[in-house]
Amino acid sequence: MPAKPIEGGYRTVVLDPGHGGADSGARGGTGLVEKDLVLRITRNVVPVLEREGWHVVLTRQGDELRSFDERAAVANAEPGAVFLTLHIGSTGAFGTARVYSFSGFAPEPRDDHPRAPGLLPWDRAQQPYLESSRRLAAMLQSELARRLPGSPEVPASAAVRQLRSIAAPAVALELASVAVNDARALEALAPALAEAIVRALATFHVTPEQTP
């Protein structure tokens, strides 16, 4: 796929409510289902971002099953976008949030047929954006730590499958957790989450680097 130059900073946020359809994601002991909760929380975040002037694109509107690559295709079609995949885990202290950027690319194999300049292999699309993704993750984790006590101060890195094929700054956010008894307790975190995302994106927006 063609590598995209960034012109005029970031203006679009692609929000990805994880899972959907037959893929329920994490399930809590009291019957809470990640795919439903994460969609409701995402819908609460959208108007806050739009009020701040961001163009918001969702990878799914309802309970549809979307593959990792279908979600990546939505993000990769948006120029000047940042990507945020939202999840609710099975573990962790309630009300905390962790942010991940991608790590785990093996060294690039020796290639006897060098690719055309400006093209990225789909399964390594995130590679040129690793540094900007780490920067965004650090900003978002810092904002979350202020609003959701107990959240770590620094982000993590992991081989999150959804992030690998995203040709844009991309992070994953996981809230804890579906183990809570009442879904409303998790949904009540949406305003703090939205505020943290808005603040982090505002900081990120004013200091974009030219990648790749």
Add this chain to the structure above:
Amino acid sequence: MSRTLKIVLVVLVVLLVAAAISWRGLRQRLAQTRPPAQAEQQAQRVLVEAPAASPTAPLVAVRLYWAAPEGNGRLVPVEVRLPLVEDPEQRARQVLNALIVDAPSPQHRTLPLELTLLAFYLLPDGSAVADFSHDLATATPSGMLSEQLAVESIARTLEANLPAVRRLKILIQGQEQETLAGHLDLTGWIELQRSPTL
């Protein structure tokens, strides 16, 4: 209806009834010869069980990486002494089996107790392949934190105790899986020297 037609119909009905009875009996006999699923799993566990160390095998200090019991999402090394064999492949199986079953408490556990390490291969270039039972995908709690703890505990434990292992590929039931339980990518090799810090 002619008499011949009636005879043919009666013979057909008798043949159908006999076939149904034989089929049912055959199925029952097959069911009796097939061991129940639990017994199958037990048999599998026995077959792939880590090699028993000889009584003279020396106790070796090994570092196993489990989750910090306070639930902060970090791994902590715990030193235990195991009677390890010399062969690196067998030693890896012993160490990983201890990681699965010997966690000091449920809070320390990163891998499901019912998990079985089906096979472990170590190639001369340091590439290792660990093949786990389907429980790795079905019984590990879904989520980035829990899946990363599972993979990192395996990687860090091998890193600490088997210097010959340079990189690791995780399979489930002999197959490459796209993710562990919906989040963490298992399609690539895990470079042990570059394991991210939890």
